[in-house]
Amino acid sequence: MGSLPANAHNDRGILDSLTTAVLVLGDRLRVEYLNPAAESLFETSLTRSHGQPLDDILLDSDDALSTLNAALENGQSYTRREAEFVLASGTRLTVDYSVTPLSLEPSELLMEIQGRDRLLRISREEDIISQQETTRTLVRGMAHEIKNPLGGIRGAAQLLDRELDSDEQREYTRVIIDEADRLRSLVDRMLGPNKAPQLAPTNVHEILERVRTLLEAESKGRVQLLRDYDPSLPDLVGDKEQLIQAFLNIARNAMEAAFECPDARPDGEPPTITFRTRALRQFTIGHRRHRLVCRVDVTDNGPGIPPDLLQNIFYPMISGRATGTGLGLSITQSIIGQHHGLVECESEPGRTDFIIFLPLEHCP
Template structure:
């Protein structure tokens, strides 16, 4: 492929795969490599079936397009990738007759549009929730301050130490409620963005988790050492990772599996290209996956776990994931969750400045 035209294809955000007349891979641009989780260097010259499998009729349609030079579009196709993942896409097939004859296949993932729509809806709902919480916090903290002040004044007037115990209870409970309201509001200060190595942060988190679990949970690391430094607030990012990991550990330890399954938490890092977060498309992002083999998120709260006061545990506050989501949003990132029994994955996307 001529250098200039290849450079154009490599800079497209659309996933492009070029096939020869035998349906072998001639070229994949970076967007296609990211979508298919495969490398052009490794698959160059290999049959399309090494990249993904669809169905026999789809292969017949591609061969016919090569023979007849007829372009076509296929909607809602399901591709089974070589990694075992499943991908829903629309794709356009365009024959090119100039020698050597080939097919240009343009892929558009359907899940991207669904995710953007779902993310926009979640952000809108969470902003409404935060506005409500801020108003509620103001209405709660004002009378709490009055109650606490009155209890302090009353304590000074009481002659008996036994009676002062009751005013101390009022003061302590007022402080506890005030702290709870502050936690619902999330971090007050904006992120202190500095360049940092994400793996150094993860290793610190692993040290804390090992100390807390004392070997009852196996922590597996699956790092991509090529990830460059990212801009983030170290303390706030650690808070996010610890909130998610502790939730996972508590869920695994609370589940009664009769010792049949080893509790396992996997920390995985990767880079991912051409990721849309909100309304902005990022050329390169760091992807962090925290995967556990616990019982999973209860079905009835799956769509609400990032809202305040929603928890799957009887003793949970329901604030950890809400705060984590708020912090990642302030970093212009994205936090998602996919869960089923035995496989729960929290995924964090953080932009990388190129």
Template sequence: MAHSLANANRYKNMLDNLTTAIVVLEKNLAIRYLNPAAESLLETSMARSTGLTFGDILLDSDGALRTLRKAAETGRSYTRRETEFLLASGSRRIVDYSVSLLDENPIALLVEIQPRDRLLRISREEGLIAQQETTRTLVRGMAHEIKNPLGGIRGAAQLLDRELSEGQREYTRVIIEEADRLRNLVDRMLGPNKALKLAPANIHEILERVRTLLEAESKGRVLFKRDYDPSLPEFSGDKELLIQAVLNIARNAMEAAFESRASQRNEAKTPTITFRTRALRQVTIGPRRHRLGCRVDIIDNGPGIAPELRQNIFYPMISGRANGTGLGLSITQSIIGQHHGLVECESEPGQTDFIILLPLEATS
């Protein structure tokens, strides 16, 4: 008996560490087991799924439920490619899945689900990381080429300032101030260059600090919605830098929502920003896989980002606003990258979603 339990625990540990979503169903499609990858894919958990059937969390998209019932009735195995799963939450997933009969008493179904968009997402994330590294290299090279002559110009202006009369020093001081301004701009393009001050951090505390700051700035003109996952644990991070990163995104979101309201002259459309957090299990961020991660969505109801800008918004000096510097998102990507995370963006008219992915475990 003890040996049997040990084997069962070993198999459960193996399933829990798979990136493939595994679902075990009773013959009537009642849920018996979900591994962490399935919990993440189906936006549910074993605790919440107790007493539910697969049909309670999955709407009958592309006849998936009919296929499962047929497998239970006939005992045959089935494989379906590029099937759309419509979840009860409203989310959609394009997946490949296989269903087979487990030789158990009572009969159970084993469903293996592989998201089709997972490889595309990993490829996109690796592209973002490569883009970030390329940007850093270019900016470092440019900073070196700019700051060296700037130092010479500033030094020469200081020497000249000593030789001129008080009335003529106005011009040398303009040169010195402009040289300092350009140097500061280059430093901002480089982003944070200090070592992270790692300490236990809570993502909700960070979001609440940002919300408080923006509520004060907006003077009550923005509606803030919160949809937090209370199960998220603390993680090791630089709290002040993370506040800056989130604030850069949320402030952009607030300005976009204001611009949308002004351009449409629609006073009834309240500028709205939603902060949402979710735990992710067995999540891949770029090339790395993590047992536990966090997804933060910062969503605004602004006009959206123009398609021609969407692929380049994390480059320095790229901005969709006339008064924007184009540095905020680049700095944010750099800060999140230092925490081994990533920032993505999905946008359409009326909704822009900036997605922050962070690992919630120690990363070497």
């Protein structure tokens, strides 16, 4: 069992209650103490890590190790902002940390670490929600300006159609009417669902299974559809049909991307989509904290989304495919937003993960 330096035993209760991760490193930067916050941050325990070199816990952290060695050599404190740590599990963390030599034990260092990922994620989500609201306002205003003259054009074409005697001339007026209807339909789709969600207790796995069934039929078995469900998830309060449409938009995009770029996968690897569900406790979406949140990952092994497109994929009319309309993900974000949730996307070559967060309690 690990121990604190002799001069710090009386302070252990205080350190154990801190939300800041605290480490004490001894000779050769070996772990002597971790408080509970540090155990949580580094996904380890004091029992398991005591006496181990720090670089057994932190991988690819040359900058941190050089900072620690400099603190030992110079006897000075150092602070680093938004540094990246890679854990043994492969998890990447963004942190602020300070290193302070212990005055009575010059070979020992006190390391204080504050995780930044949560704050950065909350800030990013607030930006996404703000952009979504701005986009919705812009689209509504644009839709109003488009639909009004379209109605007039269509009405005038209908009146003209009744006055014409020639079928050849009527063909032109019908083209005008059809194109006006097509544009009106496009604008309606940009606006997303035109009715409030019909809320009722809904099982997220029933929704995902419906989506899987539809994909199996559409792909004719050419896509491998995998499940990784948490069976303990309770029902959420939502509109089942709208949520099916939201998840189907994401899954269809994944399937189409995989089919368009078969060379992006290793030889012999089929197009694969994985549906994963997990429960998150005391989780913040935007500026609101929820007791329990459902996280759904829809992950594919397609070619990935280019970085310059990734930041804009939820805007209307933005698509990475020549045949895409650029409306599916915008509608999905709108539907999930009506359920007080959020959609995020992480992508790299060979892996794209759409992450959907939905509160598991009713939000008024």
